[in-house]
Amino acid sequence: MRVAVLPLLALLSACGGQEQATNEAGRTADRAAAASPAPSPSPSRVIAVRHVIDDAEVLSTSARTAMEARLSDVERRTQRRIMVVTVASLQGRSTGELSETIGLRTGITNGALLLFAPKERELRLSAAGPSGTLLSDARARQIVEQVMRPDLKANRFEAGIVKGIDHVAALLSETIG
Numbered sequence: 001m002r003v004a005v006l007p008l009l010a011l012l013s014a015c016g017g018q019e020q021a022t023n024e025a026g027r028t029a030d031r032a033a034a035a036s037p038a039p040s041p042s043p044s045r046v047i048a049v050r051h052v053i054d055d056a057e058v059l060s061t062s063a064r065t066a067m068e069a070r071l072s073d074v075e076r077r078t079q080r081r082i083m084v085v086t087v088a089s090l091q092g093r094s095t096g097e098l099s100e101t102i103g104l105r106t107g108i109t110n111g112a113l114l115l116f117a118p119k120e121r122e123l124r125l126s127a128a129g130p131s132g133t134l135l136s137d138a139r140a141r142q143i144v145e146q147v148m149r150p151d152l153k154a155n156r157f158e159a160g161i162v163k164g165i166d167h168v169a170a171l172l173s174e175t176i177g
Contacts, residue, residue: 056086056118058157080131080172081111090117095124112168143167
């Protein structure tokens with residue numbers, strides 16, 4: 001039986017309107033098709049969600065449950081939020097754009113987000129805030145390429161995601177300094 005979670009589309013639309021996202025260079029880029037984008041969500045408009053959203057249905061119930069427990073524990077101990085989001089399709093959006101939107105809507109200011117779209121075979125692992133010290137872009141690439149990619153290429157999506165998240169959780173459980 002599939003665990004009921006807030007669907008990703010509801011998550012993205014829950015704050016209303018179209019979104020704005022800031023790219024890595026710090027420039028704000030309009031991601032909306034509408035003429036007037038909605039402002040960034042205020043803390044009271046941030047959506048509380050689970051750590052694992054599996055809209056693509058690539059994870060078993062036991063894997064989702066185990067990841068949810070582990071990631072909840074990491075957040076409780078470290079104040080670092082790790083999310084796993086799978087989408088059936090990117091629907092023409094880039095993984096970067098969708099990751100930024102999810103980060104804004106869920107309020108991830110310190111932690112990491114793993115976004116996987118099996119249809120397009122695209123994956124993005126990114127850090128937010130101070131967690132970027134522990135999970136640098138180079139380290140994220142290494143986890144994706146060396147830990148996850150072999151299983152993902154062999155269509156063992158669950159295995160790849162679980163292994164990658166295990167590495168991220170261990171890394172973000174460390175202390176800085």
